[in-house]
Amino acid sequence: MKSSTSAVLIALLIAILAAVAYLWGSHGLAQMDINAQLNHKFLVAAYVLAWTIQSGYALWLFLKWQTQKRAAARIARDRR
């Protein structure tokens, strides 16, 4: 996988998580008092950060695997 494709995947993941944080974080705030608003925003932050860590690690692992596959293919080609 090329580095540009990796960058696109990372940007896509960040965009999805940011969109979820914004849309879910601002959902229904008008009907809440200040305490409930803060609770809601902190909850969204916790869930989005949990997903950022988990999906970030999964993406890193996927990119590592792709790099490894590319290196193995190069070695096989050189041997031939």
Place this chain on the structure above:
Amino acid sequence: MKKLAISLYAAFTVYLLIRGFHQAIFVAPDESTMHEIQRIFYYHVPSAMSAFLFFAISLVGSIGFLASRRNQPEFAQRFDALALAGAEVGVVFCSVVLVTGPIWGRRAWGIWWTWDARLTTTLILWLIYVSYLLLRRFAAGPQVQTLAAVLGIFGAIDVPIVYMANRWWRTQHPSPVFFGGADSGISPKMLAAFLWNIAAWIAWGVLILGFRYYVERQSQKALAHEAQQALDHV
């Protein structure tokens, strides 16, 4: 056939994660004093339990490596890959615990962090396994795997201390919800949401553990191949 089984398992894991999220946010009832912020519990506690499980897997890998490194080097390499994968996935889950906990603490206690026994031992656990991963990443030489295995075993000793911390000492961290005596436990609807999330995060952890193990084994095989080629040239 193997690819199909992995795909089915991955699809099942995604289903569990969606179901767990739905249960935690839309089905579980609001807690009477903490309200919405209590829902962090459905990610925080399953992540902590998953971290313990994966550190235990790392412990098994480390012991297995030390036991078999002289007599069965091929098995030792498998155990070593398992130890590394377990430690790495455990650190990921422990990071989630250390991020979600302070967010809850800021709303519930008014502070991000306090040096109580449960929080401090959890941070120490995370630091031990981060140093394990740094050792694996940056150290070189024939003894790295052995040193890492010993460090992995030392790190695992902290797991029961973290678990027992809020039983042994008076802590600001809430008292145990499960197996904590007569006053512990949660309502059945909350329990259902909790169990769905436990199942979901363990399934996810096993999936990425398997993937990490596979990647590490491929890396070991490539290194062994390179070493063999170098010997052939001599």
